[in-house]
Amino acid sequence: MRRFTQGFYGYAFAMLVCLAAVGLFLLVTPQSRTEHIPRIDYSMDVANLRRTAPYEVWAPSQVPAGWIPTSSRAAQEKDTTTWRLGFATARRSHAMLAQSNGKPAADFASRMANTTEVTGNVQIGGATWEQRFRKDKNQRSLVRLLPDATVVVTGTAQWDELTTLAASLKQQPKPTP
Structure with missing residues (x-):
């Protein structure tokens, strides 16, 4: 019995017991x-946000099939209200809806898109959206500059998933007092 408690055999026996x-x-x-x-x-x-935001909030009327809402953060600083809503898409990519009444609107759009370069325009649900793409981050963005707020998807x-999210957005009217 002594050889199982000392030297190499003892070490090997202890390892075997641990692995088991x-x-x-x-x-x-x-x-x-x-x-x-x-x-x-x-x-x-x-x-x-419908109650407190100084603009009419845009929210998905229905979450696209297979999408999972993963984060929601609303922030108010002075006269600026910002909301970010994150999703894991059906293809397990990341998509985010961001909106704010921050001025200047172009600064908010550029910050969310991580670029100032507009690569094109696309019509979604009768509205014109700017397309932006930042290749090094593989980030695609759709930007809509409204009179009272900026909406960024x-x-x-991929573009088709972002377009689906943008098409699902509906204005949420302010509640009646």
Whole structure:
């Protein structure tokens, strides 16, 4: 028995016991092989923004199929209200809706798109959106400059997914007092 407690044999025996314990633990521990992306409910942010934002808020009328809302952040500083709503798309890319009444509007659009360069225009739901693309970040953006706010749909998602998000946006009217 002494040879299993000293020297190389003792070390090998201890390693074998440890590996057996780890193997047994992995065997009996339930493991999930499915992807888990945390889902949030952004309806309270929309309700609060409808009441407090100095502009009519734009929100998806219906989240596109297979998309998961992952983050929502509303911020108010002085006279500026900003809202960011993030999604994991059906293809597991990132898409974000960002809107603000910050001035100048072009600065907010450029900050969200990470570029000032407009690469084209596209019609979505009867409205004209600027297209912007930043190749080194693989970031595509759709920008709409409105009289009272700027709306940006951006992310690593492909153009068709960003277009789907932009097309789903509806103005949320202010609640009646």
